[in-house]
Amino acid sequence: MPTEAITALVLIVVLVLGVNIIARRYGYDVGGIAVVQCRRGHLFTTIWIAGASFKSVRLGWVRLQRCPVGHHWSLVTLLKEADLTDEQRRLAAEHRDGPIP
Numbered sequence: 001m002p003t004e005a006i007t008a009l010v011l012i013v014v015l016v017l018g019v020n021i022i023a024r025r026y027g028y029d030v031g032g033i034a035v036v037q038c039r040r041g042h043l044f045t046t047i048w049i050a051g052a053s054f055k056s057v058r059l060g061w062v063r064l065q066r067c068p069v070g071h072h073w074s075l076v077t078l079l080k081e082a083d084l085t086d087e088q089r090r091l092a093a094e095h096r097d098g099p100i101p
Contacts, residue, residue, distance in 0.1 A: 035084060035092040036076040042069035043088055044095035048078055055098060069095045 034048035044067065056065035062075045084092075 035079045035081065035089065036063075036065075037079055038065075038067040038070065038072075038074035038076050040067070040070055040072070040074060042067050042074075042095070043079075043092040044068050044097060045092050046076070046097045066097065068097045 033045050035043060036046050037043050056063040062077050065076045067074050
């Protein structure tokens with residue numbers, strides 16, 4: 001593997017780890033199952049790994065993803081676990097998207 005490719009790979013790994021650490025410090029649950037909200041207000045859970053996605057298009061802190069509640073494509077945002085009520089957590093847990101991040 002060329003030196004440039006190794007350098008690029010190391011930079012990508014460091015960037016992804018850095019983004020995950022910063023997101024966790026701000027109270028976001030990244031790197032696992034997280035509660036998200038679509039633009040129509042639907043809550044659901046998804047696998048959210050900063051820097052990785054196979055079933056959505058990453059657009060900074062939002063993702064273009066299929067909403068399993070309303071069965072539509074929408075921009076979804078990650079919600080802080082501490083800001084959610086028990087009812088919101090329950091509603092989100094009832095609606096999960098597919099298992100691929």
